[in-house]
Amino acid sequence: MSRRGRRTPWLAVLVALIGFAFIALPIIGLVQQVPWRRLWTDLETPEATAALRLSLICSLWATALSVLFGVPLAWVLARVSFPGRSVVRAIVLLPLVVPPVVGGVGLFYAFGLQGLVGQYLYRWFDIQLTYSTAAVIMAETFVAMPFLVITVEAALRSMDRRYEDAAATLGAGPLTVARRVTLPMILPGLIAGAALAWARALGEFGATITFAGNIQGRTQTTPLAVYLLLQSKPEVAVGLSVVLLAVCVAVLALLRERWLGAG
Amino acid sequence: MSLAARIVLHLGSLDLDVELRADDGETVAILGPNGAGKTTLLRALAGLLAIDRGLIELDGTIVDDGARTFVPPEHRPIGVVFQDYLLFPHLSVLENVAFGLRSRGTRRGVARQAAAASLARSGLADRAGGKPHELSGGQAQRVALARATATEPRLLLLDEPLAALDQSARGAVRRDLRAQLASFAGMRLLVTHDPLDAAALADRLLILEHGRVVQTGTFADVSAKPRSPYVAELVGVSLLRGIARGDHVELPSGASLIVPDAGSGEVLAAVHPRSVSLHREQPTGSPRNVTMGRIDSIEQLGDRVRVRVAGAVPLVAEITPAAVLELELVEGTEVWTAVKATDVTVFPV
Numbered sequence: 001m002s003r004r005g006r007r008t009p010w011l012a013v014l015v016a017l018i019g020f021a022f023i024a025l026p027i028i029g030l031v032q033q034v035p036w037r038r039l040w041t042d043l044e045t046p047e048a049t050a051a052l053r054l055s056l057i058c059s060l061w062a063t064a065l066s067v068l069f070g071v072p073l074a075w076v077l078a079r080v081s082f083p084g085r086s087v088v089r090a091i092v093l094l095p096l097v098v099p100p101v102v103g104g105v106g107l108f109y110a111f112g113l114q115g116l117v118g119q120y121l122y123r124w125f126d127i128q129l130t131y132s133t134a135a136v137i138m139a140e141t142f143v144a145m146p147f148l149v150i151t152v153e154a155a156l157r158s159m160d161r162r163y164e165d166a167a168a169t170l171g172a173g174p175l176t177v178a179r180r181v182t183l184p185m186i187l188p189g190l191i192a193g194a195a196l197a198w199a200r201a202l203g204e205f206g207a208t209i210t211f212a213g214n215i216q217g218r219t220q221t222t223p224l225a226v227y228l229l230l231q232s233k234p235e236v237a238v239g240l241s242v243v244l245l246a247v248c249v250a251v252l253a254l255l256r257e258r259w260l261g262a263g
Numbered sequence: 264m265s266l267a268a269r270i271v272l273h274l275g276s277l278d279l280d281v282e283l284r285a286d287d288g289e290t291v292a293i294l295g296p297n298g299a300g301k302t303t304l305l306r307a308l309a310g311l312l313a314i315d316r317g318l319i320e321l322d323g324t325i326v327d328d329g330a331r332t333f334v335p336p337e338h339r340p341i342g343v344v345f346q347d348y349l350l351f352p353h354l355s356v357l358e359n360v361a362f363g364l365r366s367r368g369t370r371r372g373v374a375r376q377a378a379a380a381s382l383a384r385s386g387l388a389d390r391a392g393g394k395p396h397e398l399s400g401g402q403a404q405r406v407a408l409a410r411a412t413a414t415e416p417r418l419l420l421l422d423e424p425l426a427a428l429d430q431s432a433r434g435a436v437r438r439d440l441r442a443q444l445a446s447f448a449g450m451r452l453l454v455t456h457d458p459l460d461a462a463a464l465a466d467r468l469l470i471l472e473h474g475r476v477v478q479t480g481t482f483a484d485v486s487a488k489p490r491s492p493y494v495a496e497l498v499g500v501s502l503l504r505g506i507a508r509g510d511h512v513e514l515p516s517g518a519s520l521i522v523p524d525a526g527s528g529e530v531l532a533a534v535h536p537r538s539v540s541l542h543r544e545q546p547t548g549s550p551r552n553v554t555m556g557r558i559d560s561i562e563q564l565g566d567r568v569r570v571r572v573a574g575a576v577p578l579v580a581e582i583t584p585a586a587v588l589e590l591e592l593v594e595g596t597e598v599w600t601a602v603k604a605t606d607v608t609v610f611p612v
Binding site: 160162163165166167168169170171172173176180181184185187 | 306309310311335336337338339341342343345349351352353354362363366367410411414
């Protein structure tokens with residue numbers, strides 16, 4: 001008797017192939033446009049170096065701020081039950097789905113010169129955030145932090161809390177438990193969240209251009225430079241694009257085991 | 264120096280109301296079926312759960328009174344060995360053992376020295392640098408005990424300390440644990456559902472059913488007069504201590520029990536009352552262990568009767584009321600007991 005496997009649904013495979021091609025083609029299109037031999041010279045132009053350096057600095061700051069504020073936020077969402085927790089979580093995760101431009105507009109009316117908080121920052125401390133590098137960092141943090149919160153919260157929820165109990169019975173107060181048990185045990189989740197947040201910050205465009213503007217050397221990050229240079233110096237734009245693409249591939253590789261599963 | 268507690272606690276469907284006490288140098292075993300509230304009781308004592316009502320008093324200090332006073336776990340002089348040990352996977356074995364001292368403010372170097380010394384006493388000096396996942400079950404148990412006792416707590420709580428081990432490792436680890444418990448000066452509270460652990464490790468049993476203490480006393484007391492069918496089922500086995508000599512176990516009375524394979528050394532031989540038959544005349548047949556005794560007591564428990572037979576091989580038989588009537592059994596009657604060698608289970612102690 002011959003064993004017959006299930007029939008392969010060829011129609012579904014065909015449609016899947018079209019879907020795959022739709023995602024793969026732009027990547028191929030970009031890579032085949034890269035002037036590999038001149039790539040280094042292109043990246044050494046003033047606009048490119050300024051944009052790359054600014055992107056690196058701002059995205060690292062945004063990642064650091066996301067970790068600093070995101071970890072306690074994730075901890076509160078995972079461990080403290082209070083009325084309205086689901087509303088707070090929804091607000092924290094909103095930047096994941098809100099168009100970044102809308103986020104930029106919101107930042108403008110919160111921290112801009114006439115903004116909710118911004119007017120007092122200006123009046124009392126003479127601090128003007130709009131069109132500053134700080135504004136870039138804020139815009140990037142706004143879009144990146146939810147990635148960190150969602151990942152760390154999941155790690156905290158899936159952790160076996162009895163290890164924290166064990167630490168408490170050994171004389172560890174809440175802060176010692178957090179430092180010596182909880183944080184080390186969720187470290188893989190924290191690293192994954194930070195990597196995702198960093199990748200998101202690096203690619204930030206809409207909120208940045210809306211809230212921080214597009215000033216070379218001060219607020220013009222790599223994605224903004226790519227958009228502008230595509231008209232005047234397309235080869236530099238392509239070079240910068242491929243750098244961003246390479247970074248994202250590296251982040252995916254880092255998260256391979258956690259997010260993409262085996263195989 | 265003692266522990267005195269009345270713990271009233273509602274948690275989900277569990278309604279716990281238990282009174283218990285323990286004295287220095289004493290091991291109390293808390294036995295009960297799943298869901299009886301054993302672990303909850305331990306968690307309340309450790310301070311991982313607050314009690315609703317009652318009082319937990321340790322060496323005269325109130326640590327929880329269900330109202331104003333609640334001493335958090337990190338400030339109670341209590342060590343816990345958790346069910347699956349819960350050794351911190353990201354720390355080395357040495358750092359695990361040093362954790363308690365470090366948390367209580369001992370300097371790193373001093374804490375590590377003490378931890379290393381304690382590991383050496385447990386015969387695990389060569390494991391100090393390894394990670395917990397590299398340990399065998401028995402080694403993990405010893406590390407967990409070393410970690411829990413490093414801060415010299417007054418009360419040691421052990422939650423099913425042998426449940427995580429496979430059957431083949433249990434006997435040796437149980438013997439180990441008995442020696443280690445004896446060297447711990449404070450009070451010991453052991454949660455288990457295995458009557459053999461209780462028989463081998465505890466001075467006194469406390470049996471918990473549905474959140475209530477149904478019986479307490481020494482193993483001999485409780486197994487002699489089990490107060491509920493569950494207790495009879497749990498500790499109603501006849502346990503005979505003796506020396507294993509290959510194919511038989513030598514009892515203190517001089518009599519011996521034939522068994523398939525006893526091994527050697529000090530052992531407990533367990534005989535379930537269901538596998539003991541009673542005869543008015545000496546039976547002939549396949550059972551290898553046939554001895555004469557005198558009926559000590561007859562008790563009805565549910566739908567069966569427990570007959571206690573005293574003699575060179577003291578045993579309990581569980582038979583039907585009809586059999587009692589037919590054989591005309593009363594206290595003082597001389598009877599023959601018969602047990603198949605294959606119905607005797609032998610455990611090293």
